[in-house]
Amino acid sequence: MKSRRLACSRAYGWMKFARTWTPNCVAKIRILPEHLVNQIAAGEVIERPASVLRELIDNSLDAGATKIDIDLEGSGRELISIRDDGGGMSRDDLLLSLERHATSKLVEGSNLFAITTLGFRGEALPSIASVSDMEVLTRDESSTAGCRIQLVGGDVAAEEAIAAPRGTLVRVRSLFFNTPARAKFLKADATELSHSIRTLRTYALAYPEVAWTFRHGESLQFVWPQTTLMGRLVDVFGSGIEEKVLHIEHTLRGVRVHGILGRKELNRRSRGDQFLFVNRRPFQSTSVAGVAKGALRDWLDDGEWPFYVLFLDLGIEC
Numbered sequence: 001m002k003s004r005r006l007a008c009s010r011a012y013g014w015m016k017f018a019r020t021w022t023p024n025c026v027a028k029i030r031i032l033p034e035h036l037v038n039q040i041a042a043g044e045v046i047e048r049p050a051s052v053l054r055e056l057i058d059n060s061l062d063a064g065a066t067k068i069d070i071d072l073e074g075s076g077r078e079l080i081s082i083r084d085d086g087g088g089m090s091r092d093d094l095l096l097s098l099e100r101h102a103t104s105k106l107v108e109g110s111n112l113f114a115i116t117t118l119g120f121r122g123e124a125l126p127s128i129a130s131v132s133d134m135e136v137l138t139r140d141e142s143s144t145a146g147c148r149i150q151l152v153g154g155d156v157a158a159e160e161a162i163a164a165p166r167g168t169l170v171r172v173r174s175l176f177f178n179t180p181a182r183a184k185f186l187k188a189d190a191t192e193l194s195h196s197i198r199t200l201r202t203y204a205l206a207y208p209e210v211a212w213t214f215r216h217g218e219s220l221q222f223v224w225p226q227t228t229l230m231g232r233l234v235d236v237f238g239s240g241i242e243e244k245v246l247h248i249e250h251t252l253r254g255v256r257v258h259g260i261l262g263r264k265e266l267n268r269r270s271r272g273d274q275f276l277f278v279n280r281r282p283f284q285s286t287s288v289a290g291v292a293k294g295a296l297r298d299w300l301d302d303g304e305w306p307f308y309v310l311f312l313d314l315g316i317e318c
């Protein structure tokens with residue numbers, strides 16, 4: 001009896017204590033809803049139309065595309081469309097690709113230190129989908145019909161089986177329609193467009209074996225067929241560039257450096273025409289820019305920067 005009373009009074013004590021503390025004990029931490037998580041991730045991955053273009057180009061290249069057709073409307077916020085002839089996806093894979101952290105590229109942790117693809121996080125498609133009206137049409141070799149899916153702000157709005165060539169078409173419309181704060185940070189249309197064109201030129205230089213077309217609105221801007229690096233330099237910078245460059249090819253301790261350096265005639269007043277690729281991934285490095293400037297100082301006047309397209313291949317067998 002005594003012990004029961006004791007138990008009761010202890011329980012009563014706890015209840016009183018709990019009641020006193022309840023307001024502070026209500027859990028404040030919540031798991032965020034999926035669409036919000038994707039929008040936050042999009043804030044990191046997708047800064048502007050050119051970031052969408054870069055992510056979609058990465059995906060097409062990783063899928064083994066030999067031809068990539070790009071269409072932009074306006075600044076790219078209105079429409080970014082990219083069609084490739086790569087491996088495509090089955091319906092099941094397409095649905096999975098729209099989930100966060102779903103990737104076909106990274107299977108286990110040890111791969112993290114030997115990544116050979118441009119993407120590996122499994123974040124790009126769901127991030128883009130969460131801040132736009134996105135449509136994906138795709139078919140892989142083993143599927144008889146293609147699959148088309150449309151997502152608005154990350155929610156599935158339509159899905160259908162449809163005839164399609166092998167490969168993938170992604171159309172992104174109304175970028176940042178549901179994140180006005182992000183849209184406000186965009187620059188003038190012409191500036192955003194120039195970022196996208198720079199992205200396209202950069203990838204076209206790194207992947208000359210891929211054919212690229214680029215259309216802006218009604219106007220066909222580039223048709224660049226499959227070629228060599230030198231052929232692509234001519235496509236991007238015009239004929240005559242062949243005589244104004246030096247070829248570089250050097251391998252030391254597992255690092256291969258190759259590409260071209262511009263002669264004096266190609267010196268620039270800004271660093272805009274310095275293209276660096278690490279394992280064919282576009283890369284910006286002030287230290288490489290500084291080394292190139294130092295090495296070529298005899299050719300450079302004050303305020304001039306060298307022109308280069310350099311590839312650093314790391315981890316190659318010697």
Ligand SMILES: Nc1ncnc2c1ncn2[C@@H]1O[C@H](COP(=O)(O)OP(=O)(O)OP(=O)(O)O)[C@@H](O)[C@H]1O
Pocket residue numbers: 055058059060063084086087088089097098102103104105118119120121122123124125126167168
């Ligand atoms: N154009 C495409 N062709 C074929 N498969 C694609 C294409 N785009 C995406 N995928 C598939 O969808 C998956 C998810 O794409 P997503 O871009 O979201 O992630 P990722 O490329 O794996 O990594 P990251 O977020 O670093 O880009 C890819 O791993 C790939 O399997």
Ligand SMILES: [Mg+2]
Pocket residue numbers: 055058059119120124125
């Ligand atoms: Mg990707």
